[in-house]
Amino acid sequence: MIRRLYILTIMQLVCMQGFSRASSPQFAYKDSNLSIDIRVTDLLSRMTLEEKVGQLLCPLGWDMYEIRGNEVFPSDKFKQLIKNKKAGMLWATYRADPWTKKTLANGLNPELAAKAGNALQKYVIENTRLGIPMFLAEEAPHGHMAIGATVFPTGIGMAATWSPDLIKEVGQVIAEEVRSQGGHISYGPVLDLSRDPRWSRVEETFGEDPILSGTLGVAMVEGLTKGDISQKNSTIATLKHFLAYAVPEGGQNGNQALVGVRELHESFLPPFKKAIDAGALSVMTSYNSIDGIPCTANSYLLSQLLRNEWKFRGFVVSDLYSIEGIHESHRTASSVSEAATQAISAGVDIDLGGDAYVNVCQAVREGRLSESVVDTAVYRVLRLKFEMGLFENPYVDPELATKKVRSKENIELARRVAQASVTLLENKHSILPLRKDINRVAVIGPNADNRYNMLGDYTAPQESDNVRTVLDGITSKLHSSRVEYVRGCAIRDTIVDEIKQAVEAVSRSEVVIVVVGGSSARDFKTTYKETGAAMTTKGSIISDMECGEGFDRATLSLLGRQQELLKALKKTGKPLIVVYIEGRPLEKNWASEYADALLTAYYPGQEGGNAIADVLFGDYNPSGRLPISVPRSVGQIPVYYNKKLPQCHNYVEMSAAPLYPFGYGLSYTTFEYSDLQITQNASYCFEISFKVKNTGKYDGEEVAQLYIRDEYASIVQPMKQLKRFERFYLEKGEEKQITFVLTEDDLSIVNQNMRRVVETGTFKIMIGASSDDIRLTECICME
Known part of the structure; x- marks a missing residue:
């Protein structure tokens, strides 16, 4: 074509x-x-082979500038890169973290970032033969990974909102902050379906369900792209990771995914298809293999499916050094040069890292690769540069960046998203919300006052007053004289032992709020792979980090002395409120049984502490819903809700059901469902309506969920499958009618010939407050 x-x-x-x-x-x-x-x-016709291949290189960008006072200049390394490799793209130019060794002291604030982007663009435009502007690609899964940018909850927290409207707003803010600093491509959203919480990157995803992930993915893409990348403050959204990356064998990052072709089409591909239809113009490959083929060399996925069937017109980018991984990890290529040929032939347009495709010129000259393959990839990249208007408007206003990045409105949005994500799991005897006239509160735990542990992976260094911890949030509700804080222990390091002091503080208080869980906070003592994934090396000082890229778990229990701390606090007899800050669903069996209240806030971002305090003291009625099931034991994994029939039977030691199911979450109020009505409007179109009434004492938000089951089909089907959901607000006593419409696509299956069809038969319609709390049911028949 x-x-x-x-x-x-x-x-x-x-x-x-x-x-x-x-x-x-x-x-x-x-x-x-x-x-x-x-x-x-015209431009392509004027380019040499070397210039063409240069457009396909995306080297690491954080060493490409030099700061001198309040000005930024291209570094000598950048000038050599342009001279020798003619690179047309950079990745993570504004990134700052321990891996890049960019800090608050030597990194780019928003004004300097804009100046850096301008300086690099100016050099390329004025010092290359054709003056082609650069693409600057930036990490932005839950906010731009740059100093001064707004930090939202990580993906799993955003998914807990079940709110496309909020997620679209987040996308709009991310795009504005990226573009105002001179970036063009935002890496995110992450649409990997998470079915194994041992995997280190669960925090980045939207959970275990294709409908929830796809719907929120569409919302994020609509926010990032504004529907048209020529629009001001829009970015090219890069979907991660293609494909089935989140279900690696053994939960180990990058391992093979044991997934059948039909399951790929039923569950793993639909979120990507929806996001591409919504305007995503970039897709990133994944490190894993499927059925023996590395995803970065899979021509079926990257060419036949994406291009020919889905008509995807954007570009495909490798994950960092995943082209080298074809040779070094998967060993299906005998050299990096052969790996590069395999990747570009399969449909990978951009080499993230930029060290593999330097071999492409030689492959063309030796006749191992047609130059037309290169032309096709370059065409895709250049077209988007023109569509974005970079040839006419390559520069940004540094003063505008300082006004737009982390604005008051953006911070307020971060708080609203964090509030909506907090998920109440237990509230025995309605202990929450707490009274604000409470005499004294003990705030305990390793995550009670640790700023970086609130933020998750892919987060830049923060000035201390940018992030609100749980302790900060609580002291904003109560005078500091009524709050006593003790750390108690660390996340992983057993040397830290302040449990005795914690118990003493609790003895002087009416109630204890203990904040435990995990951390993805990178530090300068952690060792990193060349891909940026952290390594679990041993040392005299053990960091808190037990999650984030590269930190896979063999267990899901609390580490360090955290469980010991919880048990000691319970023995005091004081009411115990447990808050988990976590990047994956950690095991909560003890807390579920013994805590008076139990909440998860995921990694809630910079405003997380305020949001959690808002929930604890009743200024916000919790409305988060689980986007991923919480297992009782790693022995149950995988334990996702929409498993294929037959229904699981119990183990000898425990129930086969999760501790908390997908879609679950409590409120301070109660909701009643009634009056289910189903009307068939066309052959494959059903209008489903019902009423929901707030029957409790508080105003609040509910998330109504519609599931279906194809009772008998030619292909084994899930026990139930989410098809529609809606989040809405009801004042106490208020009633609302909710209407969902099911279409042909919702009722279809992938049949034995790998085609989507609707079969005759009976479908069970289930309406409820979670996958395990169905309030209304009725059957429909397809004839």
Whole structure:
């Protein structure tokens, strides 16, 4: 298709140049009055092979600038990169973290970031033969990973809101903050379906369900792209990771995924398809293999499916050094050069890292690769540069960046999203919300006052007053004289032992709020792989980090002395409120039984402490719902709600059911469901309506969920499958009618011939407050 378009536009270009040569000395690709196809074709025709391959390189960007006072300049390393490799893209130029060794002292604040982007663009435009502007790609899964940017809850926390509206707002803010600093491509959202909480990157995902993930993915993409990347403050959204990356064998990051082709089409592919249809123009490959084929060399996924069937018109980027991984990890290529040829032939357009595709020129010259393959990849990249308007507007206003990044409105949004994500799991005897006239509160735990443990992975260094901890939030509700804090213990390090002091503090208090869990906070003592994944090396000082890329778990229990701390606090007899800050669903069996109240706040971001305090003291009625099941034991894994029939039977030692199911979450009020009505409007269209009434004492938000089950089908089906959901607010005593519409796609299955069809038969419609709390049921028949 691109080859035919190339020939046609060349012919148009020849005719046009013959007509206008006398009146315009300007190259056609620089003429904004011409169509993008003509401009791309003209530019491509002028490029050498080396210049073409340069457009496909995306090297690491944080060493490409130098700060001198209040100005930023291209570094000598950048100048050599442009001279030798002619790179057309950079990754993580503004990134700051212990891996990059960029700190608050030597990194880029928003103003300097904008100046850096301008300086790099100016150098490339003025010091290269064709003056092609650069793409700057930035990590942005839960906020731009740059100093000064707004930090939202990580993906699993955002998913707990079950609110597409909120997630779209988050996308809009991320895009504005990235673009105002000179970036163009946002890496995110992460649409991997998480079915194994041992895996280190659960925190980045939207959970275990394809409908929830796809719906929130669409919302994020709509926010990031504004529906059109030519719009001001829009970014190119990069979907991660293609494909089935979150279900590695043994829970180990990058291991093979044992997933059948039908399951890929039923569950893992739909979220990506929805997000692409919503405007995502970039897809990132994953480190794993499927059925013996590395995903970065899988021509079926990257060419046949994406391009031919889905008509995806954006570009595919490798995960960092995943092309080298074809040779070094998977060993299906005998050299990096062969791996590069496999990747670009399979449909990978961009080499993230930029060290593999430098071999492409030689492969073309030796006849191992057709130059037309390179042309196709370059065409995709150049087209988006023109669509984004970079040839006309490559620069940004540094003063504007300081105003837009982490604005008051953005911080308020971070708080609203964190509030909506907090999930109440237990509230025995309605101990919550707490009275604000309470005499004294003990705030205990390793996550009670640790700023970085609130934030999750892919977060830049923070000034201390940017982040609100749980202790900060509670002291904003109560005078500090009524709050006593003791750390108690560390997340992992057993040397830290302040349990005795914690018990003493509790003895002087009416209630204890203990904040435990995990951490993805990187530090300068952690060792990192070249891909940026952390390594679990042993040392004299044990960091808190037990989650985040590279930190896979063999168990899900609390580490260090945290369980010892909980048991000691329980023995005091004081009411015990337990809050988990976590990147994966940790085991909560003890807390479920013995805590008077139990909440999870995931990694709630910079406003998390305020949001948690809002919930604890009743300024916000909790409304988060689990986007992933909480297991009782690692022996149950996988324990996701929509497993295929037959229904699981119990183990000898315990129930087969999760401790807390998908979609679960309590409120301070109660909701009653009634009056289910189903109307068939067309052959495959059903309107389903019902009423929900707030029957409790508080105003609050409910998340109504619609599940279906195909009772008898030619292919084994899930026990139940989410199809629709809606989050809505009801004042106490208020009633609302909710209406969902089911379509042909909702009732279809992937049959034995791998085609989506609707079969005749009976479907059970289930309406409820969670996957395990069904309030209304009725059957429909397809004839």
